[in-house]
Amino acid sequence: MNFELVFYQYQKMVYNLALQYTQNTEDAEEITQDVFVKISQKLDGFKNESSLKTWIYRIAINTSLDFLKHKNSQKRFFFGLLRDSDHENKQYEPTDFNHPGVVLEQKEEIMKIFGCINMLPNDQKTAVILLKIEGNSQQETADIMNLSQKAVESLFQRAKKNLIQKLNQQKEYEK
Template identity: 55%
Template sequence: MKNEKQFLEIYNEFSQLVYNLSLSYLQNIEDSKEATQDVFVKIHTKLEGFNNKSSLKTWIYRITINHCLDVIKSKNRKYRLFFTRENEDYDSKDFNHPGAKLESKEEMEKIFREINKLPEKQKTALILKTIEGIPQKEIATVMKMNEKAVESLLTRARKKLKEKL
């Protein structure tokens, strides 16, 4: 019962964070809803084992990021099973981000298509910094890296995007 109460408190505090972060990765309302639900089921299952080594927020960030990356991998695997063209992923075809304003939706779709092509770590650093607005130090903790490594990931990601766009 104590756990249920704690779980509801966590849900109230972090559900928006999890949903918006999922949207940044998946760019699709339905997939993000599903991912948010799955992330909270994982949190519920693992809550007893959470040992306070990192902060709760960092822990939730990690679960969400790992889950979203798994969803993308699984979707791409399924897509490639039927359509064997390389460099064409399912997730770039399904843009439906409710946070993107209508007038800039087309540009946004183009940007996200290029973000989706970035390597996982660069993508994560860029999303956390630019969309979520998390300080670099916190990103380093979430990604289990030092700040310089995060800086380098961000520089490389921005450079690649600049070349493509």
Template identity: 50%
Template sequence: MIDETGCIKAIGQGSEDALEQLYNHYCDRVFNTIISYTKNEEDAEELLQDVFVTIYNTASNFQFNSSVSTWIYRIVVNKSLDFLRKKNSQKRSGIFTSLYVKDSSEIKYESPDFVHPGVKLENKEDAQQLFKAIDSLSENQKTAFILTQVEGLPQKEVAEIMKQSRKSVESLVQRAKASLRKELEKLYPERGK
């Protein structure tokens, strides 16, 4: 266990050792959260670095109004959602470009057979379908679902990360589950019975 508050204070004063300590403590969890959004290891690794660069650059401004983990997850979620917005914008412009320009350079999309690193081999196909269905959720539902159901964070912490009430997070998770249930029942009608 590390002294997270001490780490942030030291990072705020430029300590790379403290950043390394914080990175080693959080990197796996942060990576798993990011890859739940990006579904691409290269993009997730790039965003992981971006998150810790942001932590290094902004640690001196951290007010300790929330826990360190809440602050880190807020950075992770914001970076991930920004990445998705940018990627979706590139996809749209890529579609228009390819309509008018032959042999346009390809835009790299996420792998259609993405499997979250924490999924067991025998559940691989189901996980692929689940993550495709998760992509259809609104940003808030996706974030609430990923943080509570995939990453296992308590709703109270997710509420702080999302700057929403606990009831709102609970409602988002319920709506996300209902949407996912409908989406997955289309793919697996025999399982709904």
């Protein structure tokens, strides 16, 4: 299998998926690079037990989640240092939302929705991203997540319920 062909065929898919997780172009670019480094190292060992697309999705999801976990642990460490060194109390500002194609008027609402999506447990977040943002079918999502279709449907329903709850809480807070 030719790595260059795989790269050109799946680069956009991986980048868009990483962007869904991070809402930051620089982070998405870094994740995309990491994903293709992993793919280049493992491509010869790909055994066709799933489709190539499903395999790449799994790598991209895991890499994105690992990236976010690492980034969050760095933030906690950094804030611990700030607190311990008696610096003035500074509020963390989330990374700019840089999603191409989002109309300026919608940017604030989109940021709120993605903020709530990012608060979901990882499996629910992945189900929402794969089903509704990436537009995969329930069967494709089940294959990518290595779950049954019923489990994916259940995850999505819980995610939807949690999102509605989080968005309503946000509206109450803003009043």
